[in-house]
Amino acid sequence: MFLILKYIAKLLKAISSEAAPGQLAAGLILGMIIGLTPVASIHNLIILVLIIILKVNIGMAILGFLVFSGVAYLADPVFHSFGTWMLENESLQGFWVTMYNNEWIAISRFYNTVVIGSLLIAIGLCLPVYPLTVYMVKEYREHILARINKWKVVKLLKGTKLYSIYQGVNRVRGKA
Amino acid sequence: MRIKGLIFLAILIGLGVALSFVSPDKWLQENIEYQASVLNEAKVEFDDFEFDLFGLKMSWSRLQVANPNNTMTNTFETGETEFDLLFWPVMWERVLIEDIKLTGFRLDTERETDGYFEMPVDESGEEDPGFIAEVTRQITSEIKQNAQMQITDIKDDINVDSLMALVDIESVDKMNALQSDLQQKYNRWENTLSNNPIEQNVNTIKTTMEAIEVPKMKNPKEVISTLENVKKLTDQVKKLQKDADSLKKAFEADFNSSKDGLGQIDNWIRSDIQKAVNVAKLPDLDAQNIGTALFGGNLLGDFSAYLEYLALAREYGSRFVGAEEEEKIERYEGKNYTFSDKYDWPSFWIQNIELSGFTKTDIEISGKVTNLTSDQKKIGEPIIIGLKGEDANGVNLSIDGEINYLGEQPVEKVRVAYSNFPLKNTKISPSELLKYDLKQGTGEISVDLNIIDKRISSEVRYEAKDIAFDFESAGAPKNRIESLIRTAISGADNINASALIDGTEGRLDVKVRSNIDDLFLDALKGTVSKQVEDAKRKIRSEVESQVTAKRREVETLVREKEAQIQKEYEALQAKVDEQLEKVEAKKAELEKKKKELEDSVKDALKKKIGF
Numbered sequence: 074m075f076l077i078l079k080y081i082a083k084l085l086k087a088i089s090s091e092a093a094p095g096q097l098a099a100g101l102i103l104g105m106i107i108g109l110t111p112v113a114s115i116h117n118l119i120i121l122v123l124i125i126i127l128k129v130n131i132g133m134a135i136l137g138f139l140v141f142s143g144v145a146y147l148a149d150p151v152f153h154s155f156g157t158w159m160l161e162n163e164s165l166q167g168f169w170v171t172m173y174n175n176e177w178i179a180i181s182r183f184y185n186t187v188v189i190g191s192l193l194i195a196i197g198l199c200l201p202v203y204p205l206t207v208y209m210v211k212e213y214r215e216h217i218l219a220r221i222n223k224w225k226v227v228k229l230l231k232g233t234k235l236y237s238i239y240q241g242v243n244r245v246r247g248k249a
Numbered sequence: 250m251r252i253k254g255l256i257f258l259a260i261l262i263g264l265g266v267a268l269s270f271v272s273p274d275k276w277l278q279e280n281i282e283y284q285a286s287v288l289n290e291a292k293v294e295f296d297d298f299e300f301d302l303f304g305l306k307m308s309w310s311r312l313q314v315a316n317p318n319n320t321m322t323n324t325f326e327t328g329e330t331e332f333d334l335l336f337w338p339v340m341w342e343r344v345l346i347e348d349i350k351l352t353g354f355r356l357d358t359e360r361e362t363d364g365y366f367e368m369p370v371d372e373s374g375e376e377d378p379g380f381i382a383e384v385t386r387q388i389t390s391e392i393k394q395n396a397q398m399q400i401t402d403i404k405d406d407i408n409v410d411s412l413m414a415l416v417d418i419e420s421v422d423k424m425n426a427l428q429s430d431l432q433q434k435y436n437r438w439e440n441t442l443s444n445n446p447i448e449q450n451v452n453t454i455k456t457t458m459e460a461i462e463v464p465k466m467k468n469p470k471e472v473i474s475t476l477e478n479v480k481k482l483t484d485q486v487k488k489l490q491k492d493a494d495s496l497k498k499a500f501e502a503d504f505n506s507s508k509d510g511l512g513q514i515d516n517w518i519r520s521d522i523q524k525a526v527n528v529a530k531l532p533d534l535d536a537q538n539i540g541t542a543l544f545g546g547n548l549l550g551d552f553s554a555y556l557e558y559l560a561l562a563r564e565y566g567s568r569f570v571g572a573e574e575e576e577k578i579e580r581y582e583g584k585n586y587t588f589s590d591k592y593d594w595p596s597f598w599i600q601n602i603e604l605s606g607f608t609k610t611d612i613e614i615s616g617k618v619t620n621l622t623s624d625q626k627k628i629g630e631p632i633i634i635g636l637k638g639e640d641a642n643g644v645n646l647s648i649d650g651e652i653n654y655l656g657e658q659p660v661e662k663v664r665v666a667y668s669n670f671p672l673k674n675t676k677i678s679p680s681e682l683l684k685y686d687l688k689q690g691t692g693e694i695s696v697d698l699n700i701i702d703k704r705i706s707s708e709v710r711y712e713a714k715d716i717a718f719d720f721e722s723a724g725a726p727k728n729r730i731e732s733l734i735r736t737a738i739s740g741a742d743n744i745n746a747s748a749l750i751d752g753t754e755g756r757l758d759v760k761v762r763s764n765i766d767d768l769f770l771d772a773l774k775g776t777v778s779k780q781v782e783d784a785k786r787k788i789r790s791e792v793e794s795q796v797t798a799k800r801r802e803v804e805t806l807v808r809e810k811e812a813q814i815q816k817e818y819e820a821l822q823a824k825v826d827e828q829l830e831k832v833e834a835k836k837a838e839l840e841k842k843k844k845e846l847e848d849s850v851k852d853a854l855k856k857k858i859g860f
Binding site for chain 1 (some may be wrong): 250251254255257258337340375582583584585586587588589591
């Protein structure tokens with residue numbers, strides 16, 4: 074829990090100024106894929122490895138996972154229907170058979186309606202979500218952040234002793 | 250690339266590898282032992298169990314499968330065993346093994362500890378015993394009956410009075426119960442007939458009809474209105490007639506069931522006579538019964554032992570089949586599609602078991618059991634068993650079988666042949682008719698077991714060759730029967746016997762015959778048969794004398810009461826019929842009156858108009 078809060082704090086900081094918008098958007102779409110598809114799938118292991126080794130924002134990946142897990146619960150019937158349509162599609166039968174007969178591919182459970190349906194939809198969603206996130210982060214930094222910093226509540230928070238201590242600690246740890 | 254991320258990943262992989270070296274043997278052994286014990290309903294235990302996660306190899310030095318019916322013995326045990334699990338099926342949560350070598354296989358071994366297993370509450374409980382278990386029960390009962398057949402103890406001076414004191418004659422009690430039941434039934438019918446609404450309604454209609462005085466009617470309107478009422482009354486009487494018919498049908502059905510009860514009386518008396526005959530230990534002397542008495546115990550005993558193994562196979566088979574469940578589509582689970590049968594493995598499949606070991610009588614056996622699986626339909630192959638062996642003295646054993654659950658009906662076929670075993674110093678039959686040891690000879694037993702669903706057709710054959718009875722050790726014959734039997738069988742150097750077991754669920758036909766039945770029958774006919782028939786006659790007449798008076802009483806009750814009720818019913822029916830006639834007559838009278846009045850009105854009208 075502490076780790077998640079820490080990443081959320083880092084995330085807010087990253088959105089504000091630190092990280093490149095591309096890293097934030099990449100973290101979000103990778104988290105989104107894990108969130109939308111059944112967690113215990115081989116492809117999610119690969120995505121988890123990518124999140125760990127690539128310079129994507131982990132906080133954004135966690136946010137993506139949390140938000141899109143909820144979406145997935147609601148969209149499950151849609152995934153199932155889309156997966157069924159894909160797997161029953163006559164023109165794709167040869168392709169599926171070839172994939173199915175390869176044990177290494179079959180182990181991904183692509184032949185499951187929810188796995189294939191959710192994975193394809195998640196990949197499809199990456200196309201608009203990635204540029205949209207980049208755009209929104211830039212917009213936030215340019216237009217919204219300055220206004221938020223002017224809010225009395227924020228100013229009040231920044232004026233507290235606790236905030237000064239937090240900044241001091243961060244400076245000592247070289248993270249300010 | 251995130252350097253810290255790469256380091257973290259490397260640490261994770263290192264930890265995973267390190268964890269895989271922590272042996273899961275103990276945990277896995279306990280789990281497999283528990284699941285197998287639940288399936289077996291008695292302990293299944295491994296010694297030195299090992300599992301290699303990377304190589305997917307499993308091995309043990311000893312496996313004991315306790316017998317649930319006698320937990321101080323094992324159904325079987327094996328020695329050193331090692332085999333590989335196929336990799337890809339494990340990924341699909343299936344256990345597939347190509348080859349297992351089971352060495353040190355032994356059937357029916359003693360255990361050092363009790364193999365009792367406390368079944369979990371949801372797994373235990375009453376189960377349908379199944380067809381094979383039912384056949385085994387019937388055969389065991391047949392063996393017990395044979396054991397009661399004591400031909401040499403028969404006496405011709407049976408004291409019928411003291412015998413009857415030992416027999417619980419049930420016919421009289423059953424007839425008393427029948428009489429009381431019939432009496433209640435008759436009382437009910439008497440009440441029904443004396444208080445029935447039909448008679449009351451007929452009387453009411455009669456009164457109404459008598460009140461209608463047609464000659465006094467002058468007004469056509471009054472006639473038409475009365476006619477309508479009479480028509481309604483006619484319908485009512487017809488309905489009463491139908492009610493009376495229904496009453497008659499119910500009454501006849503009830504009386505027919507009473508007659509069925511009467512028909513049972515003969516069976517009850519026969520059963521009491523048979524009971525007395527059994528208490529007196531009087532056998533039915535024919536070749537079939539003698540064959541059964543001589544060899545039934547041995548042949549059917551062997552047969553039921555093999556049946557128990559088959560019952561076990563069918564029970565385990567059905568449990569495995571039950572485990573293969575249809576895929577359900579649950580939320581967030583989806584549905585799995587199959588694009589080829591590549592992964593359509595059963596949950597469990599051992600393709601080839603090479604088995605070697607010893608029987609209880611130290612015959613070294615070896616052979617194969619193939620395609621042991623949880624779902625034969627998925628692999629398209631039945632279980633095939635082929636085992637054979639021989640001991641140092643040339644005694645042979647072979648077991649061949651096919652357990653086929655591919656079709657709609659389960660089929661089990663097993664052939665066991667055990668031959669060339671020595672008979673010297675053994676008895677050929679447990680029966681006291683053939684209580685003599687053998688001086689020489691060899692034996693052969695073969696069992697053919699064929700079961701298709703709930704139909705069994707099987708044969709057990711026994712042959713004793715080159716035999717010679719040792720009459721000298723048994724001493725001089727104690728009675729004439731013994732003397733006759735010795736003379737009859739002294740010339741026989743070959744004895745063969747067979748038991749045919751044939752039937753479907755609930756109807757099992759067991760026939761045991763041998764080549765010495767007729768020899769025995771001839772020897773016994775002149776002596777025992779007459780004594781048996783005389784004793785039976787005495788018993789029959791005594792039982793009949795005890796029950797005849799009661800029987801007459803019941804029959805008289807039925808005859809008298811039925812006649813009385815029939816008479817009452819006929820009187821009621823006559824009343825209804827009579828009333829119907831009267832109503833119809835009244836209706837005709839009213840019709841006539843109506844026409845007369847209408848004609849007179851018409852005439853008066855014509856006169857007025859001037860026609």
